[in-house]
Amino acid sequence: MVVRSYAAAPPTPWSKSLAEPQIDESAFVHTFSNIIGDVYIGEKVMIAPGTSIRADEGSPFFIGSSTNVQDGVVIHGLEQGRVKGDDGQEYSVWIGDSASITHMALIHGPAYVGDRCFIGFRSTVFNAKIGAGCIVMMHALIQDVEIPPGKYVPSGSIITTQAQVDRLADAAESDIHFAHHVVGINDALRTGYRCAEDVACIASFVDQLDQSYQSNQTENMQLSSDVISQVRQLLTQGHRINTEHAGERRFRTNSWHSDTAITATTESGVLAALESRLAEYSGEYVRLIGIDTKSKRRVLEQIIHRPGDKAPVQSSSSARVQVEYVGGNSSSSHTSNQNGGKLGADVASQVRGLISQGNRIGIEHADERRFRTNSWYSGGIIASTHEAGIMADLEARISEYGGEYVRLVGIEPKAKRRVLELIVQRPSGQAPVQSGKPSTSYSVGSHSGDSSSSYDGSSKLGADVVNQVRGLISQGQRIGIEHADERHFRTNSWYSGAAIPTDHASGAIEAIESRLAEYAGEYVRLVGIEPKAKKRVLELVIQRPHGKAAPTASSGSSSNGNSSSQAYAPAYAPSGKLGPEVAAQVRQLLMQGHRVGTEHADERRFRTNSWYSCAPVDSANEAAVMAALETCLDQHSGDYIRLIGIDAKAKRRVLESVIHRPKK
Numbered sequence: 001m002v003v004r005s006y007a008a009a010p011p012t013p014w015s016k017s018l019a020e021p022q023i024d025e026s027a028f029v030h031t032f033s034n035i036i037g038d039v040y041i042g043e044k045v046m047i048a049p050g051t052s053i054r055a056d057e058g059s060p061f062f063i064g065s066s067t068n069v070q071d072g073v074v075i076h077g078l079e080q081g082r083v084k085g086d087d088g089q090e091y092s093v094w095i096g097d098s099a100s101i102t103h104m105a106l107i108h109g110p111a112y113v114g115d116r117c118f119i120g121f122r123s124t125v126f127n128a129k130i131g132a133g134c135i136v137m138m139h140a141l142i143q144d145v146e147i148p149p150g151k152y153v154p155s156g157s158i159i160t161t162q163a164q165v166d167r168l169a170d171a172a173e174s175d176i177h178f179a180h181h182v183v184g185i186n187d188a189l190r191t192g193y194r195c196a197e198d199v200a201c202i203a204s205f206v207d208q209l210d211q212s213y214q215s216n217q218t219e220n221m222q223l224s225s226d227v228i229s230q231v232r233q234l235l236t237q238g239h240r241i242n243t244e245h246a247g248e249r250r251f252r253t254n255s256w257h258s259d260t261a262i263t264a265t266t267e268s269g270v271l272a273a274l275e276s277r278l279a280e281y282s283g284e285y286v287r288l289i290g291i292d293t294k295s296k297r298r299v300l301e302q303i304i305h306r307p308g309d310k311a312p313v314q315s316s317s318s319a320r321v322q323v324e325y326v327g328g329n330s331s332s333s334h335t336s337n338q339n340g341g342k343l344g345a346d347v348a349s350q351v352r353g354l355i356s357q358g359n360r361i362g363i364e365h366a367d368e369r370r371f372r373t374n375s376w377y378s379g380g381i382i383a384s385t386h387e388a389g390i391m392a393d394l395e396a397r398i399s400e401y402g403g404e405y406v407r408l409v410g411i412e413p414k415a416k417r418r419v420l421e422l423i424v425q426r427p428s429g430q431a432p433v434q435s436g437k438p439s440t441s442y443s444v445g446s447h448s449g450d451s452s453s454s455y456d457g458s459s460k461l462g463a464d465v466v467n468q469v470r471g472l473i474s475q476g477q478r479i480g481i482e483h484a485d486e487r488h489f490r491t492n493s494w495y496s497g498a499a500i501p502t503d504h505a506s507g508a509i510e511a512i513e514s515r516l517a518e519y520a521g522e523y524v525r526l527v528g529i530e531p532k533a534k535k536r537v538l539e540l541v542i543q544r545p546h547g548k549a550a551p552t553a554s555s556g557s558s559s560n561g562n563s564s565s566q567a568y569a570p571a572y573a574p575s576g577k578l579g580p581e582v583a584a585q586v587r588q589l590l591m592q593g594h595r596v597g598t599e600h601a602d603e604r605r606f607r608t609n610s611w612y613s614c615a616p617v618d619s620a621n622e623a624a625v626m627a628a629l630e631t632c633l634d635q636h637s638g639d640y641i642r643l644i645g646i647d648a649k650a651k652r653r654v655l656e657s658v659i660h661r662p663k664k
Contacts (some may be wrong), residue, residue, distance in 0.1 A: 019059065030047060051075075091109075118136060278304070362379065364407050410422075596645060606640045
C-alpha cells in the first residue's frame with residue numbers, strides 16, 4: 001500500500017542514520033497517522049488514525065504481525081535504555097504479535113509488550129516488561145516492573161513495584177476471549193480500509209450491493225428508478241430522508257402522519273427502509289421527504305406510492321424534474337404537446353418541478369421595446385395549483401399576448417423570491433424557447449451540493465462552460481449574465497441581464513441558454529460572483545456575434561474582477577507532460593482567486609521535506625500557469641515537483657500536491 005504519513009528519522013547528536021520505517025505490504029497505515037524513524041511494522045498490522053509512532057530518540061521499534069494500534073496511541077522511547085525482543089535483538093520498544101494497543105494508550109520505551117497482550121484505553125507503559133497474554137484494563141500505570149505472562153491488571157491500577165505485581169490475579173478466560181475478539185475486529189477493519197483504497201476492490205463491492213438491491217427491486221417492484229435517483233441525489237447533498245403516510249381522507253385534506261426517522265445514511269440502507277415503509281402502508285399514500293439538516297427545512301416532498309399502485313411511480317421523462325406533481329385530490333399530467341399544444345414537454349416539466357417544490361407560478365409579458373429594456377408587464381399569479389390547470393392557463397396567456405414575449409416566473413412563497421424566469425413565447429411566430437434535448441442531458445449525478453449534471457455535447461454551451469457553471473454552484477457562488485453589442489464590447493461596457501437561478505446546475509444551464517437566444521446578435525459573458533465578499537471570481541465570454549466561435553474552456557477567468565473579454569485565452573492544451581487532473585486543480589485554484597506556485601526537490605530533500613521554489617508564477621491565466629508548470633518540469637525533470645495553491649489574503653497554503661516523481 002502507499003503510505004503518505006511516514007518520514008525518516010532526523011539527524012541528531014545521538015543518531016545520524018536517517019533510518020526510515022519498514023512497513024509490510026499487507027499492513028494498513030492510516031493517512032492521518034505519523035510514523036518516523038526506525039520502525040518495523042509486520043504483517044496485517046492495523047495503524048488507526050491519529051497515532052504517533054516516533055523512533056527519533058529511542059530506537060528501533062518493533063510491532064509484530066496482526067497487532068492493532070488504535071486511535072490516539074503514542075509510542076515513543078528514551079534515547080537510553082533497551083529491552084530484548086523475542087528475536088534476541090535490542091529494541092527501544094517491542095510489541096509482539098496479535099496485541100491490541102487501544103485508544104489513547106502511551107507506550108514509552110524502554111518497553112516490552114508481549115504477544116496477545118491487551119493494553120486498555122489511556123493506560124501507560126514505561127520502562128516495563130509485560131508478558132504474553134496479559135490484560136491491562138483502562139487508565140492503568142505500569143512503570144519500572146516486569147509482569148509475568150497471563151496476568152490481569154484492573155482499571156485504574158498503579159503498578160510501580162514488584163510487590164504489587166506479585167498480588168495480580170491471572171487473566172480470566174472471558175478476558176482472553178475479549179482480547180482475541182478485539183484483534184479479529186481490527187483485522188476486519190484493516191481488510192476493509194485496504195479495500196476502500198483499492199478502486200477495483202471497492203468497485204466490485206459497490207457492484208455487489210447494486211446487484212443485490214436490483215435483484216430485490218426486481219422481485220418487489222416497489223421503487224422506481226426515478227425514486228432511487230432522487231434518494232441518491234438527496235444523500236449526495238448531505239440531506240436526511242424520511243417518509244409520511246396518509247389515508248384517502250387525510251390525503252384530501254393534506255394532513256399527513258409522520259413516520260419514525262430513517263437513520264440509515266447509505267443508499268442501500270435508505271432504499272431498504274423505504275421499501276419497508278411501502279409494504280407497511282400499502283393501502284395508503286406514502287411520500288418521500290428530503291430534509292436539509294442545517295437549515296432545518298424540507299427540500300423535497302414527493303409521493304412515491306398511492307393505494308392500489310401496481311407499478312412503480314414514474315415521473316416525467318425529464319431527468320431534471322423527477323417529482324410527479326400531486327395537487328390536492330387530483331393527479332394529472334399535461335398532454336397538450338402530444339396533441340398539438342402550444343407548449344412543449346419541457347415547459348410542462350418545469351411547471352411540474354416548480355409546483356412539486358411548493359412554488360407558485362406567475363406570468364409576465366413585454367413588447368419588443370420593453371423586452372430590450374427588460375421592463376416586463378406582470379400578468380399576475382396563476383391561481384391553479386395543479387399541473388393541468390396551470391398549463392391550460394399558460395396556453396390561454398400565450399394566445400392573449402400573441403404578438404409579445406411571454407415568460408414563466410417561478411416564485412418561492414416563503415422567501416418571496418424568484419427561482420425561475422423562462423421565456424415561453426417570442427413574437428412574430430418565433431418558436432418558444434425550450435430546453436429541448438439538453439434538459440434530458442443534465443442527469444442527476446453525485447456532485448457535492450448540487451443536482452449535478454453530465455454533459456452530452458447537445459447544448460449550445462461547451463462542456464467546459466457547463467463544468468464552470470457546475471463548479472460555481474457547488475461553491476455557493478452566484479451566477480450572472482452580461483451582454484454587449486460590438487461598440488459596447490470594444491469599450492468594455494456591458495449590460496447586466498436578468499438573474500440566473502443557482503439552486504440547480506441544470507436550471508442555471510437552461511437559463512443561460514435562454515439568454516444566449518435572447519442576445520443572439522451580441523457578446524454574452526458569464527459572471528461568477530462570491531456573495532459574501534461581493535466580488536467577481538469569474539468573467540467568461542460564452543457567445544460572440546456573427547458566427548464568431550465561442551470559447552470552450554475556462555481559462556478566460558479573471559481573479560481580480562477585471563474583464564478579460566477582449567482577448568479570450570485558449571484552454572490549456574495537454575502536451576503529455578502533465579495530466580488533466582493537474583489542469584483541473586489549477587483551474588479550481590484560479591477560479592477561487594488563489595495564486596499558484598511550484599517547488600522541486602531531489603531524493604534526499606524530498607525525504608526530509610526540504611523543497612526549493614521554482615520561478616514564481618505571476619499569471620492568473622490557466623494556459624500561462626500550465627506553461628510555467630511545464631517549464632519547471634523541464635528544468636527539474638529528475639526531481640519531485642509539487643503544485644502549491646496560495647490564499648493571497650490569508651497568506652497561507654491551501655494545497656500541496658506532488659504532480660511529478662522522478663523515474664526510479
